[in-house]
Every structure is written in structure tokens, then in C-alpha cells.
Amino acid sequence: MKNKILILLAFFTILKAFSETKKETFNYKVSFLQFQDVDSTNLQKFALIEKQYKDKDYEQSLEGALILLKSDIDPLLRYKINMHISEIFRVNNNHKKAIEYLLKSVDIFEKSTSLDGLSSPKDVKYLVQPYFMLANEYLRLELKDSAKVYYDKVLNFNGSSKEIMSFKAKTSSTLSGIYMQDSLYSKAKEYAQAAITIHRQYNNKISESAALGNLASIYLSQNEFKKSKSIYEEALDLIKHEGGDRALRIKQQLYYNLAYNLYKLEDHEAYKAQEESYNLKDAQRDKEIRRIIENLEKKYNFDIEKEYFLEQAKNKRLEEQRIFWGVAIACLLIIFSLIYVIKLNNLKQNNLALKLSETKLLQNQQIDKIKSETQVRILNATIDGKESERKQIAETLHDSVSALLSSANLHLQATRKQFNGSTPVEIDKTQQIIIEASHKIRDLSHTLVSSVLLKFGLNFAVKEIASKYSNSELVIETDIQNIQRYHQNFEIKVYNIISEFINNILKHSRAKRALITIIEENGRLFITIQDNGVGFDKTKINEKNGLGLNQIDARIQIMKGYFNIDSSKKKGTKISIELPVIEREIMTHV
Template sequence: MILKNKIISTIIITLIPLVSLFSNRVNYESEEVEFPRSASFTFFVIQKDSISKEYYKAIDKFKRKEFSEALELSFVALEKSNAQEEIINVNYLIGNIFRKTNNHNRAIKYYLNTLEYFKNNASIIQENNLINEDLLSNLYYRLATEYQLNKNIDSSLFYYDKLFELNLINKKASLLKSNAYNNLSAIYRDNSSLKDLTKAKFFINKALDINKVFGENLVLASNYGNLANIFMEEENFNKAKSLYLKAIKLLENDNREEAVKYKEVLYDNIGWTLYNMKNYRAYEYLDKSVAIRDSINDIGLRKAIKEIETRNNVELATKDAESKRIIAEKNELQANQTTWLVGIAGFATIALLLYLVNVYKLRQQKLKTQLSENELIQQKDIEKIKLESQIKILNATLDGKETERKQIAETLHDNVSALLSSANLHLQASQKQFNGNIPVELDKTQEIIKQASQQIRDLSHNLVSSILLKFGLEYAIKDTADKFSNSEISFFTKIEGVRRYDQSFEIKVYNMVQEFANNILKHSKANEAFLSAKEENGVLEILVEDNGKGFNSEDPINKDGIGLNQINARVKMLNGTFVIDSAENEGTKIKITLPIQERKKTFIV
């Protein structure tokens, strides 16, 4: 019975850091709708003999996902083309290439070019007897999603409205609209300035109505998961639980990469839902989520590397095409300016003479200023060496403190706590020998040992977070937000893509976040604070904001505070960046970026 109680206690402690997990997950985006055959790569069909061979080659490279080569060929086709139909098609293809390589700004530029040419050549389009509304719906959807990914919500909503105005009712258009409804639901659920859960629920239900008829299980599961997220925000845990389980059921036998990734999210969210319902099966689902996440980390890393290589190749192709265009314009300009060469040469000769006259004077002045500059450079070098020494000393002190705190915490947890537990067991065994007439002193001694054990556990956790050591930054930051929130201030979190790193690195980052949270409690007089952590392109970004009284970040007294100096020194030693943005009565925003330090893999023989 005692063992059973200990197991339940352990599960409860483990689940505590899952605060607000469901709201920090990125919604799964369903696969793209299959559009008319020509719309996948071209905007509309044109006569074969009017299309350049480079354009056909570019389409073939695009299908093979060789995007840099496809882009180079597309730019060549764009330079050669005189036919408006081909210009429209090539612009649309270039937009698709940039979309595939996550360059949203350039994708938007070429989609807008496509739309402009399309509208300016209505007569050609009508002669080719094309389905204009089908093509426009595809283009409006592309523009809406790219603006949404680029955080330009107003433009995104504008093109979603344009899409719905077309009022198409075929299967392809219906699936396209279901994607749009799903994205609109995400906007009204996650965007702070437009947040409206009623609208979010309305749009996701419209997407569900379509996908129940036409959609596959993965798309349908994502809709149920997004609807469950909304009910979680409304604290309707029973409804959220039912929808999460329905989504998991749909993907039970689906082992595709996209389905496995989404199941990890669903297991994570159902775990948090059950925790709120005081159902201790929450740990079981959390364990499933962590297992899936660990299994897909290596796959995700390889994909990320491949995407970076592809993006770099596309950027090189873009720069090469632009440089060729600039060279061509330059050659044309030189051809038009041949008649000016004689006059320019004469003017240059006069300017050269004036220049030579001034060179001597400038050289004398330069010698004088160079002596002053050398003195300044030497002084700066000395100050730099002093600053680097101070930073190293400060970091060595902090490293020593962190190591010492960890050793003390481990000693308390592994040794002292175990000894107290053993003493408690011996007391329990002694009590049985008194046949019911247990001395009061034994009961008091047992109670004292229990209190001491609890205090040691609390002290061990304060020295080094056990949640951080067991589950990593994501749960430790959420645990901090939960503990620091009270009736006067609420801490909110947003964690994206954070996983397990080198333990020493995690401890350093966690200590920084705790220092910021303590400063907010002590000094800010805020009623809301926001802790964010995101991994992107091998960099961990920490963002801390509050709506408190703020301070003058340019004031040397504020900039040189002990806590901020320590954090600044720690960030520099980790090769990161540290930026403070604050003003009086305008709150404070702190941003830290750190290169990831991966944890060492262990292998079982």
C-alpha cells in the first residue's frame, strides 16, 4: 500500500509542469488540395509551340524537387518569353518554387505578379476557354496562406474573403475551402489582437463538415484536434478529451511520417487534459508522446539540413539570375551612353588634377588623425581585454555555483532523503512491537521525519529543478510559470520545438529564465508576463515580456545591474545575443538567442 501511494505521488509531481501544454502546440496543417492538372505547375494551358524549352525543363525539375535548377531555368524562360500566357505561367511557377523553399516574401511577390498579369490579359484568357474561377481560387488560397505564414494577417484575411466570394461548389473547391476554414480558425484562436474562440469554433466546424464528406483521416483528425484545443481554452475538459481520443482513433493504424508527428501532439495534449481532470492516466499518454518525439528527432534533423541546403541553392540561383539581369541592364546603358565618353573623359582629367592637388593636404591631415586613432584603438583593446577577463571570472563563478548547487541537490535527494525514508521505515517496524500502545514520542518522531523529508525535497528542487533534469526546459519553464502565477500576476508560456539538450546548457538557460521571472515579481508591478522559448535553425530563442512599469534601458545604472550583468556575461560565453527593450510605463521585452548545445548520445551495448 505504501509503495502504491509513492507511485501515485511521483506521477502527480511529474505531471505538474504540463501547464498550458495544449495551447503551445502548433496546429497540424493538412496536405494541400489537389488542383486542376495545369494548376500544379502552370497557371493555365497555352499553345505548346509558344512555350520555351526552358519552361518545360523547369517544370520537370520542380516535379523532381530540384528547386535551384528549376529556378534558374524559370528566370531564363522569363527573359526569353514575349507571350503573355507564358509570362503568367512562369511567374506562377517561380512563386511555387519560393513557397516550397519557405521564402514567403518572394513567393508573395511572384503570386501577385501572376494575379496582375492574369487580370490584365482577360481577353487572352477567355480565348483559351479556361476555367477562370478554379484558377483564381487556387491563386487566392496561395496568397492567403503565404501572408498568414508571413504574419500579415490583414492581407491574409483579404484573400480568404476573395476565395469565398468565388462561391465554387465542386469537390476540389470544397477541399480548398476546408483548408481555408481550418487556417481561419487558427487565426482567431492564436492571434492575440483578433482572438475570438466563438469564430474559431465556427470555422473549424465548417472545415469538419466538408472533411467528413471528402477528407481523409489525417485531415479529419487534425480538425478534431484543433477543435479540442479550443475547448481546452474554454476549460471544457470532457469535450476536449472526447475529441482528442476521436482524433487518435482515426490515426491508430496510420504510420506515415505526418500521422506519427501529429499523434505525438495528440498524446501530449490528451495527457494535459487528463491531468486537469485529475485522471492519473495522464502520465501514460505523456510517456507515449515523449517516446514518439525522441524517435522522430533524427528524421527531423536530416530533413531540416536538406531544407537548408535547398534554400541556400535557391538563394544562389536567385542571386545569379538577378546579377545576370543587372549585367544586361548595365550593358544596355553603356551602349546608350557611348556618345558621352569623350566628355566624361575630359571631366575626369580635370577632376584628377584637382584630386592630386588635394591629396597632399589630406595626407597631412590623415597623419595627424592617425596618431589619435592609434591611441584610441589601443585604449579600446585594453578595455576589451579587461571586459573579457571580467566576463570569464563571472562565468567561472556562476559555473561553480551551478555545479555546487547540483551536487548539494543530488546529495540531499539521493542520500539524506534515503536515510530519512529508512529511519521512517524502522519507526514503523518499531510501532508494530507495541501491540497498539504506541508511545506518543514515536508518533511525534515519525511526524518530524516526514516534515524533514518534505523540506529536503523542497530544498533539493529549489537548488536544481528535478523537473528540468527529468523532462527538460519545456516542462521546467511551464512549471516556473505555474508556480510564479498568483492573484496579482499571471505568467503565460509559449514553447515551440524545444527538446532535450546538453544538461549544463539546459541549467544555464533555466537559471536565466528564473532570474527574469524573479525580477518581474520583485520590480515590474506587472499583472501579466510572457515566457517564450523556440528552437529554429539550430538556435534557441528566449523571449520574456511583461506589461509592468518598465525602466529606462539606456540608463547606465539600470544596464549595469548585478543580475543583468551576470546574464549578459553568461550569454556572451555561450556565443549568444542579449537585447533589452524597455521604457518607463511601457513594460519590458528581453530577447536572448543562443546556439544549441546538443546532449551527448548514449549507446547501450
């Protein structure tokens, strides 16, 4: 039963890779009638709404679309706006709302007299697409019966253009997966074969290969291992010369399922198929990392406006320093005046008693200072221990345990040659287990310490965490200038401090925007983290809630840095940190 579940998961991954559309703004951006009666201003407004969506400003895009719907607009534009709103709700996982606006789009197309009698394939696509999208949304809500109603509408739709047949193929593949999940294998095969036929008709090799993989998975679920093996090999042969992300993703899943199929047939080629699947997955992961780096480099090419913001922040910091020194001098003058008055009043008192009092005061201050420094060092040592332990475990897993597993695998490979082609199944199984363990150890070592931080440094790691936690509710921006690679322990400490503050923003601030600024000047790192959230009263932080801040304060003190929080209710929060840079060690060769 467990193996069947794994097969089904792999099958639906292939199905998802096949059936999902590319990451475009919308699929329905095809003009099917001239907008003769539509005011050009409304078209300009709709273009702005689409741009806001593309920039992931979903709130503004939705607000603009809802306002435009209230205007006197052409039915075709009204259709497009409803489709647009449905898409916004879909990407934000509000599937019930997505269905509501899809149904409005269908209703406009079916009932509007100005749209009657359309026969062009591009025109008809405007009805078959919302049918398909409605079915998908119902399926996401696990309402299979409602989903099947609209999938049937797609399959029964009149028309044989390439676009319409593409929707029918996607629908057939999805229905095949549904019936396979329900163990109705005869129907599942029927729909899988229908998808294969359509893709073959239009020479779409990648989609045909995915559909063949679906068919093979059905036979695999029925324990018809020889039949499923033959179909998997046919699917792989079809795309052996194809490149691109989708083709590689489908190949990886096909090899993965084929490996299990061969294992059930007790075929030693199972190991090679599994190894090929892992190699393809690693290649995809490396490609994705390169893409992330390229996007980061493009995304964080700051314009003049952000340079102006940076200059303003710098000026504000200098102004705060001037105020600080002004207040400090005034305090010193007051203190000196008080001391002078006290001395005048105490001249008549016993000098010995005065000396004793001063000595006692100094002793108490010294004791308080020792206690404070001890608490800071204990707290800092605890944090240092955790970071060092995580880093040590990650390095041990990656450098030592992985090396031992690789060595064991090589020994087994050498042992294989001694059997003259008749290798015992146990050796194959052992090698599979060793390879799987190697991959899991590698993934675990990356989880303990940020792999982006270790490989590419603080710059990319901070940008990655900002991108990771940004969403439609909170946008986190970064402004990083003139920083380089530093000592690894220093980078880990700074990264953990920033991560702690970002977590506080996510948990408590209810902010819409946040900005992380990092600048290196004269051997010192200036870090500012600010948000426009609800803020807080620093005087009302209890010991439990302030534990995280105490830990950060201890860390910054031991790093000989400066730390300040500026916050008040409903006015956001600004964190200012200043740290002396610890340069990266240079290795010398003897």
C-alpha cells in the first residue's frame, strides 16, 4: 500500500508538470473582437491593473479591477476583468472567490447578445478556458463531481483548433489521474490514451511523453510491471534529445518511476534509472540556484530614489548623533554643577565618613558591573555554542559522513565486478540505500546553516531571506551597499541577528513594508531594519517577551557593537546596529 501511495504521488507530480500552464500573467490575452465601443481610458486603466498584477501588487490590482467593474463598460472588457479578479484570488489560494468570478465570466459570454454566433477558434477559447479553470478550482476544493461537470463541458465542446484540443488533452490527463485515484483503471486508461492521441496529432513530444508516463503509472498501479516498463521506456525515448525545464522535470519523474518498476521486476538496471533520476534532480536544483542568483542581481540594481533614501537615512543618523552629544554635554554640565554644590555642602562633614561612603558606592558599582558583564558573557557563550554546534554538525555530515558513504559505495561497486555479471540483489539494494542516505545527509547539512550564506555571503543571504518572507501582505526590501565577504563566524552572527528581527516583524508588527539597509564604512557595518507596523512601548516589554532582545543585545555587546531600538505605538519600529567588521582570513600556503 505504501509503495502505491508513492507511485501515485510521483504520477500526480508528472500530471502537474504537464497540466499547469507557464507562468504568464493570463492565458486569455488574445483579442477576439475589436473593442469599437470601449472608451480608451478604460483600456488604459485595465492595462495598469494588469501591470500591478504582474508586479505582484495584488491589493492595488484587485481594488482597481473592482472599481472598473462598476463603470459602464463593454461586455468583453467586463468578461476580462472578471477573469482577472478570479486569477488574483487563485494565486492567493482563495479558490471559492476564484470560482465566483469565473462563473460571472462564463455567464457574460453565454448570455450577452453581442457575443452570439462567434465561430473563430480564438473567440471560442474564451469559453472553453473558464470551463477548464472552473474544473481545476473545484478539484482543488476536492469537489470532484462539480469538477467533472466542467471537465465534461471542455471535452464536449465543439471545435478542433489546436488551442481547444490542447485544453481537451489537459482535461483528459486530469480525468485520468482522478479515475486512477479512485481505482477505476479502465476509465483512467481511456482518458490517458485520449491525451496521448491529441498530443501525437500535433507532434507535441514533451506533452505526449508526460501522457505516456501517466498511462505507464496506471499499469504500474495494477502490478503489470512489464507493460508499464515498456511504456516508460517509450516515453523516455520520445524526449531523449529534448531540453528545457519541463522536459528535464518529466524525465526525472519518468526515471524515478521506472526505477521502482525495474525494482519490482528484480532488474539490476533499477539502480541506473534511480541514479539518472537523482542526477537530473540535482541538475534542476543547481539551475534553480543560478536562476535565483541572476534574479537577485537584476532585482537589487537600485535606482536614484533608493540612493536618495539611503542619503536621508545617513543624514538622520548624523543628526541623531549630534543630538546625542548635545544632550550628553548638557548632562555633564548638570552633573558637574551638582557635584560642586554637594562638595560645598559637605565641606563641614567628616572627611573620613565621606571617603567611606564613596568607597562603598564604588564597590557596589563594581559589583553591578561584574554581574552585568558575567550575564552578558554567559548569554553570549550559550548563543556561540549553539551556532558553533550547528556549523560543526553540518560540516561533519557533509565532509566526513558523506565521504564515508561515498567510499562504501565505491567498495560495493568494486565488489560487483567479482560476480561476473550476476550481482546479488542485496548489493544493488545496499547501494541504493547508501545513495539515498548521502542525499539526505547533504540536505540536512544545508538546513543547519544557510547554504546561500556559506556559499555566496551575507549580501545574497539577506536578499534571499527578504525574498522568502515577502508576500502580498508584507513586502521586505533591502538596500545593501559596499559589503564584501567577511569572516564566516562574523557573517553567521550578523545573519542570525537580522533573521531574529525579521521574525519579530513577521510575528508582531502587522507591517505592510519593511526595509533592511546594510552599509560598510571605515571598517564598520551599519545595519538598519525598519517597518511601518504598529510599533510597541519599550518600557512595557516583560522579561519573557524581551528574552530575544536581551540575547541580541548580549551578542552585539560582545562583538563591541552598538544597538538601539526606536519604536512607539502606531509609528513603526526602527532598529539601528553598528558593528566593527571582522575580515575574512587569508589562507597561506607553505
